[in-house]
Amino acid sequence: MRLFGNFLTIFVILAFGIVSPAYAEQAGGAILNNEGLAALSIAIAAFGGALSQSKVMSSALESIGRNPGAAGQMFVPWILGVAFIESLVVFALLVAGKVSGLF
Numbered sequence: 001m002r003l004f005g006n007f008l009t010i011f012v013i014l015a016f017g018i019v020s021p022a023y024a025e026q027a028g029g030a031i032l033n034n035e036g037l038a039a040l041s042i043a044i045a046a047f048g049g050a051l052s053q054s055k056v057m058s059s060a061l062e063s064i065g066r067n068p069g070a071a072g073q074m075f076v077p078w079i080l081g082v083a084f085i086e087s088l089v090v091f092a093l094l095v096a097g098k099v100s101g102l103f
Contacts, residue, residue, distance in 0.1 A: 011047070038100035045092030052085050 060078045064071045 034100045038096035041096045041099075042093055045089050045096075049085055049089035053082055056081050056085065 056078065060074055063074060
């Protein structure tokens with residue numbers, strides 16, 4: 001868990017370091033405007049979605065490996081879980097697009 005916290009800290013620092021110079025020529029002195037916040041929120045949502053989907057997939061495959069006969073019973077809950085996780089990433093995309101004025 002400590003590795004994840006270190007990775008997340010480095011990711012956030014790099015994200016702010018990359019986004020800030022990209023908008024440096026704009027007047028107003030805003031470090032991170034709506035488009036930057038939208039891009040950052042989509043990146044964090046995609047990272048969280050990928051991390052949670054990998055955890056779900058790992059747990060499902062480990063369970064099937066321990067009890068192959070239960071694969072049929074685990075299929076529908078596994079698909080529903082992955083679909084719910086993916087829908088959260090899509091909702092983050094829609095909210096970020098609304099905030100930045102794209103939608």
